[in-house]
Amino acid sequence: MTTAQRELSNRDIAQVLLEMAALYEMEEVPFKPRAYERAAMAIAALDEPLAQRYAQGGLAALTALPGVGKSIAEHLKELLETGTFREYERLKRKVPVNLGELLAIEGVGPKMVKALWQQLGIRDLADLERAARAGQIRHLPHFGVKTEEKILRGIELLRSAQGRRLLGEVLPEARQLEATLRAFPEVEVAMVAGSVRRMRETVGDLDFLVISSQPQAVMERFVRLPVVQHVYSKGETRTSVRLHSGLDADLRVVPAASFGAALSYFTGSKAHNIALRELAIKQGYKLNEYGLFKGERRVAGASEEELYAALGLAFIPPELREDSGEIEAAQRHALPQLIDYHDLRGDLQVQTNWTDGAHSIEEMVEAAMAAGLEYIAITDHTKSLAMTRGADEDKLRRQMEAIAALNAKLRQAGKRFTVLSGAEVNINRDGSLDIDDAVLAELDVVGAAVHSHFNLPRAEQTRRVLRAMENPHVDILFHPTGRLIHRRPPIDLDIEAVIEAAQRTGTVLEINAMPDRLDLRDEYIRKCVAAGVRMAIDSDAHAVEHFRYLALGIGQARRGWAERRHIVNAWPLAQMRKMLKSA
DNA sequence: GCCGTTTTCGGCCCGACTGTTTTCAGTCG
Numbered sequence: 001m002t003t004a005q006r007e008l009s010n011r012d013i014a015q016v017l018l019e020m021a022a023l024y025e026m027e028e029v030p031f032k033p034r035a036y037e038r039a040a041m042a043i044a045a046l047d048e049p050l051a052q053r054y055a056q057g058g059l060a061a062l063t064a065l066p067g068v069g070k071s072i073a074e075h076l077k078e079l080l081e082t083g084t085f086r087e088y089e090r091l092k093r094k095v096p097v098n099l100g101e102l103l104a105i106e107g108v109g110p111k112m113v114k115a116l117w118q119q120l121g122i123r124d125l126a127d128l129e130r131a132a133r134a135g136q137i138r139h140l141p142h143f144g145v146k147t148e149e150k151i152l153r154g155i156e157l158l159r160s161a162q163g164r165r166l167l168g169e170v171l172p173e174a175r176q177l178e179a180t181l182r183a184f185p186e187v188e189v190a191m192v193a194g195s196v197r198r199m200r201e202t203v204g205d206l207d208f209l210v211i212s213s214q215p216q217a218v219m220e221r222f223v224r225l226p227v228v229q230h231v232y233s234k235g236e237t238r239t240s241v242r243l244h245s246g247l248d249a250d251l252r253v254v255p256a257a258s259f260g261a262a263l264s265y266f267t268g269s270k271a272h273n274i275a276l277r278e279l280a281i282k283q284g285y286k287l288n289e290y291g292l293f294k295g296e297r298r299v300a301g302a303s304e305e306e307l308y309a310a311l312g313l314a315f316i317p318p319e320l321r322e323d324s325g326e327i328e329a330a331q332r333h334a335l336p337q338l339i340d341y342h343d344l345r346g347d348l349q350v351q352t353n354w355t356d357g358a359h360s361i362e363e364m365v366e367a368a369m370a371a372g373l374e375y376i377a378i379t380d381h382t383k384s385l386a387m388t389r390g391a392d393e394d395k396l397r398r399q400m401e402a403i404a405a406l407n408a409k410l411r412q413a414g415k416r417f418t419v420l421s422g423a424e425v426n427i428n429r430d431g432s433l434d435i436d437d438a439v440l441a442e443l444d445v446v447g448a449a450v451h452s453h454f455n456l457p458r459a460e461q462t463r464r465v466l467r468a469m470e471n472p473h474v475d476i477l478f479h480p481t482g483r484l485i486h487r488r489p490p491i492d493l494d495i496e497a498v499i500e501a502a503q504r505t506g507t508v509l510e511i512n513a514m515p516d517r518l519d520l521r522d523e524y525i526r527k528c529v530a531a532g533v534r535m536a537i538d539s540d541a542h543a544v545e546h547f548r549y550l551a552l553g554i555g556q557a558r559r560g561w562a563e564r565r566h567i568v569n570a571w572p573l574a575q576m577r578k579m580l581k582s583a
Numbered sequence: 584g585c586c587g588t589t590t591t592c593g594g595c596c597c598g599a600c601t602g603t604t605t606t607c608a609g610t611c612g
Contacts, residue, residue: 024584031595035584069585107601109610142609146602356612385612389596402588451612452599 007051008080009245011169014044016079016088017072019099023091025110038067042358046545051080066358066543098124105154106487115140129155157486164202165247166485168515168552171196173245174206177227181251184221186214189259193266197318199555201485201518206249207266215253222251258290261301265289271323272316279311279327319558336529338558339537339567344550346375346569346576348445349424349478349510349538354399355380355389358543361399361406361419367544369417375573377422377445378403379478384426384434385451393439396423400442418573420444424478429453431467433474440473445580447510449478450491458492465498469507475580476536477502479512479519487516495524502533506581508568511537511560513553514546525560534579535562536569
């Protein structure tokens, strides 16, 4: 072997399996698509690189994954060892298009891709856009003007992502690179700055800042990292690269005396920086990335704490630096005591393999304990979401019994952990729920959620959601706006009315921590804080690995100025339960 | 192709919406 072959990431591998599912879908092969999708999900949710898992545990470690059996494990082995596998190549030959690109468009599925390729030779996004703009698609059988318009809108939406990526997707990569830099012998301190540090829900690129007295050696090492694909520029203080993951990354090397000023400057936001510099000028200073200066003399700059203090400000946590009132609050020393990343005691939305989750109740409990939680609510889907094998009243009752038995077992084993029974109940079009009130009354935690009719007009949608919140058994409104970042817009809700109703009815609003949900979003959280509405930060875990997403929800809550007192699952169990309507 | 509190073969789950259609396919959750 000459140069090391770049290792496939779990994301790459999951993508290949998803393409397999789509290819089988085109062939109208029954059941296989679901099987491949399930396997893709399991791999995408994995923390540890699949290659590493395979290297250590062989085929058995692969088949141990949920949804991975003998055949898929064999395919994965081949994929890991050779970069592809025969069955994938065979299927791809039949429809040789850029599947990932085309399927990323909302409303475009495998059948449409196949038809477009067969009839118009469309192979990628550019082909598709050209054909749609030329009005060619509307003339195909089973297509029409509306479909053509939908495709163009879908492409627009995809574009508006502007190459920004989900924080949850980027954060592990950023932390890993940060650790790599920290381990360089010439590096004294390394930190990730930018929007990652501010925990913005999406990230455009990565900014790293290091202290070193040997910048050239650091830059040399940096550009030779295997994660680096292309070097845009390389200098003494700044190097700019494209990573294999598709992200751009900047590395800046600064002397220790400037680190705080540089960290502040490169953390942003731009608006916060400008406001800070204006404040400095008013006080007779000059502020730049090298420090706070009075004339030629540097009065602060080694640490952020020192910098903010010199300006007469309380330390402003990075999540608040958006120039949305934080500087004024810091002047009055009236910043909120933000909820901390270690403050959560429970998780009030957890799915299991009773419906569309990957793992059993017991496995989720184990993982929650390992994540340092004291309680979780099991909230599987209900019946009208049939594709998830949603629970009906009988199934919910059976699950309540299973949970009661598990709690008894935990107590017997001396474990201080409580499993609450719950459900993620569907809100019907008219605002009624798809589970009988009598059964809801027996559950510890009832979450209600919109999973259908996303496009109702504002008045009707708001009326619908309010009616659900007024149900005396509904404790929490799950992912209140239903948005999927970069994929689906939020439902059209009068958010003020929802917050007012939450206050009036005592309904908790969720901050769903899934990377592509983060719903409520930061600005709505801040409205809730102002209105004194309680919220819950939930992982919405569908697999044991998902509890780590809670950190994203906490980041979002901090961006919304939330304190521990606003977040019910940061409270001890007894206090939290008293807060719920059904208690 | 996966899986097992319906257990090693025979299931794999439904229902709504949209846009295209004359009775339904594709997509989504």
